[in-house]
Each structure stands twice: as structure tokens, then as C-alpha cells.
Amino acid sequence: xxxxxxxxGVMLTMVLMLAVSMDLTSSxxxxxxxxxxxxxxxxxxxxxxxIDGIFFSLAGLGTGLGLxxxxxxxxxxGAGDVKLMASxxxxxxxxxxxSCALMAILIGGLYAIGAMGYQWGVASAGQRLIYAAYGxxxxxxxxxxxxxxxxxxxxxxxxxxxxxxxLYQLGIHPFEG
Numbered sequence: 398x399x400x401x402x403x404x405x406g407v408m409l410t411m412v413l414m415l416a417v418s419m420d421l422t423s424s425x426x427x428x429x430x431x432x433x434x435x436x437x438x439x440x441x442x443x444x445x446x447x448i449d450g451i452f453f454s455l456a457g458l459g460t461g462l463g464l465x466x467x468x469x470x471x472x473x474x475g476a477g478d479v480k481l482m483a484s485x486x487x488x489x490x491x492x493x494x495x496s497c498a499l500m501a502i503l504i505g506g507l508y509a510i511g512a513m514g515y516q517w518g519v520a521s522a523g524q525r526l527i528y529a530a531y532g533x534x535x536x537x538x539x540x541x542x543x544x545x546x547x548x549x550x551x552x553x554x555x556x557x558x559x560x561x562x563x564l565y566q567l568g569i570h571p572f573e574g
Contacts, residue, residue, distance in 0.1 A: 405441050406566055408434070409488045413559040416481050420555030426477025431484045438487035454487045461486025461494040474554045481555060485562050493565060495572040501554075501561030508557050 412434045416426045435458060442450030462483035469479045482501075486494035513522035 405438065405488055408437055408441075409485065409562070410566065412481075412484065413562055416477075416555045417553075417559045420477070420553045424475075424551060424553065426475070426481050426555050428477075428480065431477065431480035434484040435487045438484065442487075453490045457486035457488070457490040457494045458483050459486070460491045461498065464494070464498045478554045478558060481558055485558070489562075489565065492572045493570070496570050497558070497562045497565045499561070499571055500564050500569065501558045504560045505552075505554055505557035509552055512552060 412430060415430055419430065420426050439451060439454045439458075442454040444450070446453065462479060465474060465479040465482040468474050469476060482494065482498060485497050489497060510522065510526075513525065516522070517525065
């Protein structure tokens, strides 16, 4: 069950394209997109693999939700990003969503560093990162991070989630043999 059915792959790609478009234009990934995507994935896996498919899809959904819920609670991403990762999990299962999440986090970090470099210049961004890390270690907590690294615009994390998931669809599977 590690290889997605081609129809599910097309549907997931369409969901990702819509999510990125909505995130870039309105800073939101709407429920009308994520909840039906979860339902489609559950139904597709149920149809293809019966009860095993349902468990596969539910386990992925729960894993995707749980992974990004912590980041949401820390204030790092929006609720739509969490629901998008949960719907991705419903499509790709536990190991797939772990791979997608890892790649999304790595891409999101590069995206954030690139945005900082663009906003402040590479040298200033590096200096701010060093000051923020030093402050977080010596003072403790995330206050130093948020003060030193506050961007005047909001990053769209749906873009990183989509990129990580598309890499997974292209065959990059860090958590699968």
C-alpha cells in the first residue's frame, strides 16, 4: 500500500495546487478543501483495500494532524496547514506523511532563511539568526527568536507543505525502505 493509486495522486496534486493558490492569495487553506480531501482519501483507500485501507488512511490522517498540531500550538503555522497535513496523511499513510512532513519542515526552513535574506540581506539575516540563537540559549524561551527574527510579512507554509509532498510523490521517501 505504499504506492498511491494514480487517481489518488492526481487528486492529491489538485488539492495541493488549490491549497497553495489559496494560501498565497488569502493566507488561508479553507476547510472546504481539506475536509473533502480527507473524505476522498478515506473513501479511496476503503474502496481499494477495504478495512485495511481505512486503517491506513486514518493512521496517516492522525499522524499528519498530530505532527503539525504541535507546531500550530507553538504559533508557527496556521490551522489550515495542520488540516492540509492531516489530509495528506489520509492519502499517503503514516510513513508517507512522516516523509512529507520532514521534507516540508526542511523546505520551510530554507524558505524562511531565504525570506530573511531577501528582507534584510544575507549578512544581516545571518547576524540576526546568531543573535536570536544566543538569546534563546542564554535567556531561554522563544521570545528572543520572535523579537530578532520578526518578518514584516507572513510566510505561507502551505507552499513548503506542497513542495515536500510533491517530492514524496516524485519518489523521495526518507521513512520508507
